[in-house]
Amino acid sequence: MKIVFSEQCLNYRSPGHPESPERVKLAYDYLKTRFEFIEPTEASEADILLVHSAAHIQSIKNLEFYDADSPQYPEIYKYASLSAGAAITAAEESAFSLSRPPGHHAGRSSVAGFCYLNSIAIAVRKHGKKTLIVDIDAHHGNGTEEIFLGDPSVIYLSLHGYPLYPGTGLESRKNCFNFPLPPLCGDKVYLETFEAALGSVDTGWVEQIAISAGFDGYETDPLASLGLSSATYRKVGERLSKLDAPVFAILEGGYDGRALGQNVEHLLQGLTSGSS
Template sequence: MIFFSSRCLEYSFPGHPESPERVRRVYEYLNRKGYRFEEVKPCRKEDILLVHTPAHLKRVKTNSFFDPDTPNMENIYQYASLSAGAALQAAKQALEGENSFSLLRPPGHHAGKNYLGGFCYFNNIAIAVTWSLKKGVDKIAIVDFDGHHGNGSEDIFLGEKRVLYLSLHQYPAYPGTGEISKENCLNFPLPPGCKEEQFMRFFLEGINKVKKFSPSLIAVSAGFDAYKKDPLLNLNLEVETYLKIGEEIASLSKPLFALLEGGYHRDLPLCVENFLKGAGIK
């Protein structure tokens, strides 16, 4: 199942790479391919507070922040709540037996307990994972194949034994974290220019660790900026690599849900389609 709301296309900031067009193109492409979409509801304040501090929530709600990458826009609280709400619904759907994907923006994995950044206001995946733990899921693995390190997700889950966080990312690059693994956070920093073969070798190593961890649920931070033509990074994945990535995650045979993070090239719809096919998300 795919969650989407055209409301997430309503906000934009001139010249910003995280634009409504990138998501609109994916939506229109998948729609033409026969995919169907479920409408979403905003996340409740209580659920945002499972992860974020009251001060952070207030900052977003009252537009009292400044970050050069993460624009302060009217109603951004509502859009960020909607994206987090879609993440919760995707997790719920996975737990009910159907793999799912949220095609909403803003993304989330750079938002920490008490900060925003990197185009992210609330950490969608962290909210969905924490909610699932609260519902009684014993162990959850987060697989983050966005080409940037999910510093916010690490900030939130470092030391949480019920969560294994796996991230593959270019290093050095924004946000400058993820050079080494720490406790339950497994980081694979990759040099700029890294080839697909090297990326996939580390990815499979990470997937093996996920298998040993034996989670009951898999949450995927699905960013597509490790794609070879992406303007923000210098990694070299092909469109077809995302099919393999999806297949490897699905081969763990656990309930899974995935959320859109980054991905800024025009080929984003093809990358997403391949991942959905590989992961068996319809």
């Protein structure tokens, strides 16, 4: 499985902010000799408008938004567009996007939780396929749910800690299926819940699987640990590889940079286990 990455995503920072370039740089340094890499291009404004309002785009370009967790970085629209473009390339190539900023908290017209543009939503809308979105970030992807709620071409399935930020995702609605978990639930509970989650939805009509791959459920994550081991990410990948559909994945959270590369590797090994 190839990895989509641009060093440009390392070019912005806020001192002390957990969504740092260091976490992605450490992952890249670990993965760069183990996988083939692809360089992305920025998503076009037309692609972004498939998901976000024109007013939202302008608010990011002009730094007129406010979210306590999401700094007003100069050129953040450029970097968020590049992250969305990396997601589009990942969908085209059935690859993994190692990029930042993440996206799954961004709504149609809202910046939230380190997220400016919803990259996975843009990639899904761009390609127009019937999609199962599997969100394994420790935080509920409230932006992704808002965007796709009621969309008959998408199933959104999320496993996340509750009551972690943003405090949503306690109940399932329409085509959005939520499986809240207690903090530090551990591998056994997580994998049992993951299996139950997949069993609760009809995946037979799915043309592609899109993974919001957050690794902040890892046991040493400083923000939101669910007590998971690296082996769980491999098992998640193995299970998804058994579904008869192409898969792509994009990085969301995961704030222990020392472990992020290994956890990405475990997920990708699992996803490709059926083809080896």
